[in-house]
Amino acid sequence: MGQPGLRERKKLRTRLALIDAALDLFLAHGYDRTTVEQIADAVEISPRTFFRYFASKEDLALDYLTEVETYVLAALAERPADEPPFTALVNAFRTATRKLAEKAAEDTERYLKIRKVLESTPALMGRAIGRSAQTERRITEVLARRQGTDPEHDRRAQLAVAFVAAATRIGFECHDVGTGMGDLVERVEETLALAEEAIRPDWHICPPPGALS
Amino acid sequence: MGQPGLRERKKLRTRLALIDAALDLFLAHGYDRTTVEQIADAVEISPRTFFRYFASKEDLALDYLTEVETYVLAALAERPADEPPFTALVNAFRTATRKLAEKAAEDTERYLKIRKVLESTPALMGRAIGRSAQTERRITEVLARRQGTDPEHDRRAQLAVAFVAAATRIGFECHDVGTGMGDLVERVEETLALAEEAIRPDWHICPPPGALS
């Protein structure tokens, strides 16, 4: 049992082939004007099988993004327990962004293609942002657990996550995809620095007495 | 031309009838299990005509929300020019929320129904958040014009809008729909106050020398 098994390997290959074929078709003809049938044909599988790999066409385009977002969860778990929450978040998003930029060329290329598709398909961009709100919830859970608070009611934690996530998103948005992954990390660092500048240094460490929970 | 004309009035009536019928069906059977045909039948129009009133089923469910968001644009335009940007934003979101809470009972009921549908349909909630990101862009444009900066590059403005919008969203989220519109304003006020508490009082008024643009 040293190998993942023949079946598993083939599945992974088909999955990647679908993503790559789809992204190229999206870039060539546009997301909306590319049909599932065309994608399936390019990989020589039946359209029915396409939906056994991805729940929807949208799913194919956005799944990789949520994967990236989970890096933040991993990075946050690594932060020392005594780090103030806002700082820990900023550092976690920083680390996750760096990790993305340092991936294999093949992976980053895939990522850049997705970004390009997103930029030329506003509706899809909206869906991506909607999804990342879901990830924010999970990040908030981890942060709240760290603080020993209830994620559903700790509004400071919710705010902190929303702030840092928004800053990171803005950093990504002002990164020019045309330049490859080169400037991405810098853009995000800059924007996170701006966010840190905006926040009171002592915020969230100890809630002022009598403050709203 | 004192009246909007018979035709216009009938169109408005049909539009509202569609929204109300749809919301009731959504609440009774769920958003996904309600078909456009059922909604059209309830109002006695053909399914084809439905799509002349709304671009999509999703559109029917979310259009009213974007309408609410535009209140912020109106409120921001009313803020005195010498108010610091972050304060102006907070006040604009405050005013917009109050305006929503003070609408006619019929309108607020519609709004509460939409909220309930959203809560029971995560996918739809995601779409709503994705759309509001679009509104954030428009708010940023107004704020940047106020400051005389370029909305595409003024990252402080982008951050400020994202922060205040996120705080407001969190305020809405922690408002219990079951209690009617009663506590909504308070919840949002509380959350915005928390956000103000988090931000340096002098932030964004005058960028520190040598800061990143």
Place this chain on the structure above:
DNA sequence: TGTGTTTTGTCAGTCTGTGTCACTAAATTA
């Protein structure tokens, strides 16, 4: 009342996504 414009319905069609069933090939067991 007649005429021109808007709105609506009908029909046919595309595309996404799902349920079902039979078939093949891998994995497991004897």
Place this chain on the structure above:
DNA sequence: TAATTTAGTGACACAGACTGACAAAACACA
């Protein structure tokens, strides 16, 4: 190695969202 179980696939049928084209109805106005 042979028999058996299991997973992945293709083919077919179908529901539901949405669109384009054209004809019929409803309306506004002279």
